[in-house]
Amino acid sequence: MGVFTNIEVALHTRLATLSGSPAVAWPNTHYQPTENTTYLRPTILPASTVLNTLAGMEEHKGIYQVDVYVPVEKGVSALNTLLDSIQSLFKSSKTLTATDVVFIQAVSRSSAIRDESWFAGFVEINYICYS
Numbered sequence: 193m194g195v196f197t198n199i200e201v202a203l204h205t206r207l208a209t210l211s212g213s214p215a216v217a218w219p220n221t222h223y224q225p226t227e228n229t230t231y232l233r234p235t236i237l238p239a240s241t242v243l244n245t246l247a248g249m250e251e252h253k254g255i256y257q258v259d260v261y262v263p264v265e266k267g268v269s270a271l272n273t274l275l276d277s278i279q280s281l282f283k284s285s286k287t288l289t290a291t292d293v294v295f296i297q298a299v300s301r302s303s304a305i306r307d308e309s310w311f312a313g314f315v316e317i318n319y320i321c322y323s
Contacts, residue, residue, distance in 0.1 A: 203319065219235065227263070235256075237257055253318070260275055260278070260314060262274070266311070271312070271313055292321050295320050295321065300318075301315045
């Protein structure tokens with residue numbers, strides 16, 4: 193596998209270990225959200241690769257964004273609980289491995305918004321990997 197695939201596998205594998213996880217709309221898979229059903233949507237937002245050393249080592253940075261959608265008009269508790277759980281999941285392990293080692297640099301979260309039939313927020317996981 194290439195470095196970009198390894199980064200994706202490491203991050204998705206970690207998210208898949210979330211205890212009590214709702215449905216996940218994985219990239220490039222068919223997922224039709226059902227109203228009043230909670231779900232997650234992960235997205236990898238890579239930054240430009242940078243040559244890190246004269247020996248050719250590259251630095252791969254980016255953000256792994258996990259959107260959380262909960263039913264609207266039900267208060268903020270469910271959204272906050274899931275955002276906190278995802279944040280804790282990625283803060284608890286600063287290194288992830290899928291052939292290449294992916295380092296978690298920072299984990300932060302957004303404020304909540306109403307998005308059609310859902311109340312939504314997201315967690316941003318800043319990562320870096322050297323290859």
